Amino acid sequence: MPKKNVIKKSALAPTALIAGGAGFIGSHLCEALLSRGARVIVLDNFNTGKDIHINHLLQNPNFALYNVDINSGLPPEIESVDYIFHMAGLEEYLFSKELVNLTALLTNAVGTKNLLDLAQRSNAKFLLASSIDVYEGRMSQLELEEYFGSNKIDENKYMLTEAKRYAEALVWEYYKKNDTDLRIVRLPEIYGPRMDLSSSGSLGTFMRDLIEHRNITVTGEGSNKEYYLYISDAVSGILKALFNENSKGTIYSLVWHQPTSVLQLAYLVKNVADREVEIIFKNDEGQSSYKPAPKIPDLFNLTQLGWDPRVELKEGLVKSLEYFGYKSNVHSFKPAELIENKAGVESVVTSTIAPAEELFSLQDVKSMSPIVQAPSAVTQPPQPVTASPAPVSTVPTFGNNAEIANFKTAQPKIKKSRPSVFAAFPFLNKFRSVAFLSFLGVFISALLIFLVLPIAQTYFYVRASSTALNSLATSVGQLDSEGVRVNARASYKNLVKAKNSFENLKWVFVVTNKKDQFESTDKLISSLAHFSKSGYTLAEAIKPFENLWEVVRPDTTTELDPTSFENVKTQVEVSKNSFQLAVADFKNVNTAVLPAMVQEKAVEYSKTLEIVSKGLDMAVPVLSSFPNILGADQSKKYMILFQNSNEIRPTGGFIGSYGLLTFEKGKIKDLVIDDIYNPDGQIDLKGISVAPSEQIKTFLNEDKLHIRNANWDPDFPTSANTISDLYYRVTGEKLDGIIAVDLYFVQNILRATGPIFLTAYNEEINAENLYERAEYHSEFNYVNGSDSKxxxxxxxxxxxxEKIFSLSREQLPQLLAEMGYALNDRHLLITFSNDPINELLKVNNWDGGLVNTTSDYLYVVNANLGGTKANYFVKNNLNYQVVSVTRDGLLRGVLTLNYDHTGTDSAWPGGPYKDYVRVYTQNGAKLTGAKIKVNEGEAKDIFKDIVVSTDGNYITFGTSFTLNPTEKLALTLEFDLPAEFTISKENKEYALYWQKQSGTQIDEYRFSFDVPFGHTVNNITEGLTVAENVITSSGVLNTDQKFYVKLQ
Known part of the structure; x- marks a missing residue:
């Protein structure tokens, strides 16, 4: 069959490759994926696959078909895909022995390796379809060709099982050694439309008998058991296994909890017949009777997968028969006793028709979960060959089969007497009076009613509420308003019941003198109830954002409704009221008297309250500004600056690239990514002249300002205005906002999106190798203008x-979480032009501006002006010591900046680190000393070289130095703090705000405060420690630090 279409990998449309896609299961999988918008490539050699299964898909532009044998290699046109389903070789045993020996074994060996190599190259998620028969096996005393049986079908089937075991072992090795993103799904007998009646175990045989108007023949006693699964449930499970975020390295067995006996199947088929059908039992003497009881597959991880079979056996049977043109008599079947002359049999077959489960999302999910391997024969060493069981020469009775036997005998019942407890313990006889036993009964009943029952009820309701609250958090992250509403309501109802039950235990706490514990626990439950109620009303406020991701994406037709944001503001205020009650109740909780386990949860809850409070305060401004930001009324254009942190600059790094993102009526109209040297080249061509800072002019020898150097001001809104002005001079276009990101932001986002394959560089970029590859690909010789590389x-x-805007809603929680971390850690800076939301950004320190504070202030700003990416090699350590040097309590700051260049040579992109450093502190500080020391040499006094200037409310001390590879440098600045910070009788407090620089993440810091003579510590913030009258804190400066000291 010729190739009908070729599909290229695209970030906006997931591409799935299905080996064996023309088969029974594979064709259904194709339809499911295509219906969800995926692009599908099928590889099939049509040994078992059929044209008729997929002919109707050939006209779909998202479908491509290759008639190839995967054992011979994959088509060269397929360079990379997003997902790989290895469905090939599942039905090979239906054909000749030779076919199994050659094709099936190779498909599960060479073919599997070819697909795994493709998954490795393109970073695709891989799924191997295997069989639950890998649990089975027997050792044969016959020659190897009859290893699993004497008839051809059994022999071929179990030979394929060996092939599947090998395929699983091969997949397992790829996971261990290459960390390939893969999982295994083991399937039972699959039935449904397009099934081959020669397969699917006894069910297929019985269906053929029914369709061809024959009686149903059961070989033997019919006690053998088999697992069956309807095709839609199989497809649903396969998709969930591939797209579940925690499925990497996991094995799933998709089966019902219990198998079905052959006899049950026979009566089930008989009862849907449109005519009278007899069940005939056929003696199996002379044939191989070896049918091992099916081992129960491991089902422990199906709950984590979120999969349950929906289609009962009867419903699936009726649908399958309808596909073959057979009209079933669905009204004749009722659960009843099945009685035959051969034996007394009682078998009940029930049926509950359930709708087929909606398919899982197709979008990629990055998982860091450890491997969870279900036990199987894959990792077991070969067992020694033993003799097979002796064949059964006669038809056994049903007496030994517990499930289907129901004999009644005339044997008399034997009564077994047990010794009385009073006989065993004679001293208890005095308590046998009716009065005592009555009292004992009343006492136990009272104990149950007034103690045990309230404890059990409280525990049950609190646990149920905890589960609902966890689901509530997930629903909020996924912007699922209905999920928020349902879980919040469930939590609230359970908490109200828990509170009522717990109040019945008050007498216990009073008697045990633990009234404080009761009141605190009661207030905690009450607070959680108000919190849940707040979540219920907040569900309405989530609605405008529920489909926002679908609205903004350029590949959808969903439009923005601006009024939806305005209409929910009232709900936010109502939610705030309930939330304030939750906060008020929690303030009355004394966590110290709570049990240890509850204390931990209470601390977590306290932090949650702080986060939610912050979120509710932001809700109304966000709701007001969001439609405008998304261009609801007029088009909006935003510039995105990509800052390379390996060449540090004041706002995060050197601007080497930029993007232009345009919104119109709530949707992305355009997205362009370009090198910064293209607009900068236009600055030179058009003669646009804006004076740069003295440092840019001196160290970079540039007499005019370019966009790449325009982020010189550490206050990002100020630098953003400068960049916006330059861009307007070049293009005549006004920008509505500027967003800056650095390499750490990109690294965090890659954790949410998963790796990205760059065809231009022929390599994969992920969160782990981003920094190293960015350093490796750094380029020095740029050519100004539009032709530069x-x-x-x-x-x-x-x-x-592209990858971000192709994420599914299920992936949004992680993406939003990473963006939240980036805002707090100053790896994502945002400022808008004339939008009220700027105030919100400033209050939360998300605009990248200088923080306004009246306390002591420290902000160290480094700028690499040497044209190298040396910051990849330079390690920073900052030490700030505050001491009192005079009797009047005047405080002095001693700041030591340590730089360690770990590079070994001057080769590009490393080399010397030419740094201009500025230290921001409160206006009024006075520089008293400055020294610099290289390696173990003598310290050099550079007091006269320090540039002192003012920037807004702050004073800056600036200087420059060059640090060569392998060198270490220490820069020490001493300055007296402003007089208002002097420790005196009137002022016994000290506070510090230490702002971190954008683009940094692993700088180490140490802060120390020497307690002035005659004072002791009264109170300090969490994280500070006191030893020998010195207060200290140390760690990694990955976010702003705030310290407070109160003396006495």
Whole structure:
């Protein structure tokens, strides 16, 4: 069959490759994926696959078919895909022995390896379809060809099982050694439309008998058991296994909890017949009777998968028969006793028709979960060959089969007497009076009613509420308003019941003198109830954001409704009221008297209250500004700056690339990623002249300002205005906002999106190798103008934006979480032009601006002006010591900046680190000393070289130095703090705000405060420690630090 279409991998449309896609299961999988918008490539050699299964898909532009044998290699046109389903070789045993020996074994060996190699190259998620028969096996005393039986079908089937075991072992090795993103799904007998009646175990045989108007023949006693699964349940399970975020390295067995006996199947088929059908039992003497009882597959991880079979056996049977044109008599079947002359049999077959489960999302999910391997024969060593069981020469009776036997005998019942407890313990006889036993009964009943029952009820309701609250958090992250509403209501109802039950235990706490514990626990439950109620009303406020991801994506037709944001503001205020009650109740909780386990949960809850409080305060401004930001009324254009942190600059890094993101009526109208040297080249061509800072002019020898150097001001809104002005001079276009990101932001986002393959560089970029590859691909010799080569960050930025906007709603919680961390850690800076939301950004320190504070302030700003990416090699350590040097309590700051260049040579992109450093502190500080020391040499006094200037409310001390590879440098600045910070009788408090620089993440810091003579510590913030009258804190400066000291 010729190739009908070729599909290229695209970040906006997931591409799935299905080996064996023309088969029974594979064709259904194709339809499911295509219906969800995926692109599908099928590889099939049509040994078992059929044209008729997929002919109706050939006209679909998202479908491509290759008639190939995967054992001979994959088509060269297929360079990379997103997902791989290995469905090939599942039905090979239906054909000749030779076919099994050659094709099936190779398909599960060479073919599997070819597909795994493709998954490795393209970073695709891989799924191997295997069989639950890998649990089975027997050792044969016959020659190897009859290893699993004497008839051809059994022999071929179990030979394929050996092949599947090998395939699983091969997949397992790829996971262990290459960390390939893979999982295994073991399937039972699958039945449904398009099934081959020669397969699917006894069910297929019975269905053929029914369709061809024959009586149903059962070989032997019919006690053998088999697992069956309807095709839609199989497809649903396969998709969930591939797209579940925690499925990497996991084995799933998709089966019902119990198998079905052959006899049950026979009566089930008989009862849907449209005519009278007899069940005939056929003696199996002379044939191989070896049918091992099916081992129960491991089902422990199906709950984590979120999968349950929906289609009962009867419903699936009726649908399957309808596909073959057979009209079933669905009204004749009722659970009843099945009685035959051969034996007394009682078998009940029930049926509950359930709708087929909606398919799982197709979008990729990055998982860091450890491997969970279900036990199987894959990792077991070969067992020694033993003799097979002796064949059964006669038809056994049903007496030994517990499930289907129901004999009644005339044997008399034997009564077994047990010794009385009073006989065993004679001293208890005095308590046998009716009065005592009555009292004992009343006492036990009272104990149950007034103690045990309330404890059990409280525990049950609290546990149920905890489960609902966890689900509530998930629903909020996924912007699922209905999920929020349902879980919040469930939590609230359970908490109200828990509170009522717990109040019945008050007498216990009073008697045990633990009234404080009761009141605190009662207030905690009450607070949680109000919190849940707040979540219920907040569900309405989530609605405008519920489909926002679908609205903004350029590949959808969903439109933005601006009024939806305005209408829910009232719900936010109502939610705030309930939330304030929750906060008020929690303030009355004394966590110290709570049990240890509850204390931990209470601390977590306290932090949750702080986060939610912050979120509710932001809700109304966000609801007001969001439609405007998304261009509801007029088009909005935003510039995204990609800053390379390996060449540190004041706002995060050197600007090597930028993007232009345009919104119109709530949707992305355009997204362009380009090198910064293209607009900068236009600045030179058009003669646009804006004076740069003295440092840019001196160290970079540039007499005019370019966009790449325009982020010189550490206050990002100020730098953003400068960049916006330059861009307007170049293009005549006004920007509505500027967003800056650094390499750490990209690294965090890659954790949410998963790796990205850059075709231009022929390599995969992930969160672990981003920094190293960015350093490796750093380019020095740029050519100004539109013909310069696109830089690494330009290509990466474009692919990253594509990947972000292709994420599913299920992946949003992780993406939003990473963006939240980036805002707090100053790896994502945002400022808008004339939008009220700027105030919100400023209050939360998300605009990248200088923080306004009246306390002591410290902000160290480094700028690499040497044209190298040396910051990849330079390690920073900052030490700030505050001491009192005079009797009047005047405080002095001693700041030591340690730089360690770990590079070994001057080769590009490393080399010397030419740094201009500025230290921001409160206006009024006075510099008293400055020294610099290289390695173990003598300290050099550079007091006269320090540039002192003011920037807004702050004073800055600036200087420059060059640090060569392998060198270490220490820069020490001493300055007296402003007089208002002097420790005196009137002022016994000290506070510090230490702002971190954007683009940094692993700088180490140490803060110390020497308690002035005659004072002791009264109170300090969490994280500070006191030893010998010195207060200290140390760690990694990955976010702003705030310290407070109160003396006495």
């Amino acid at each position: 696109r830089s690494f960050l330009t290509v990466l930025g474009g692919k990253l934006m």
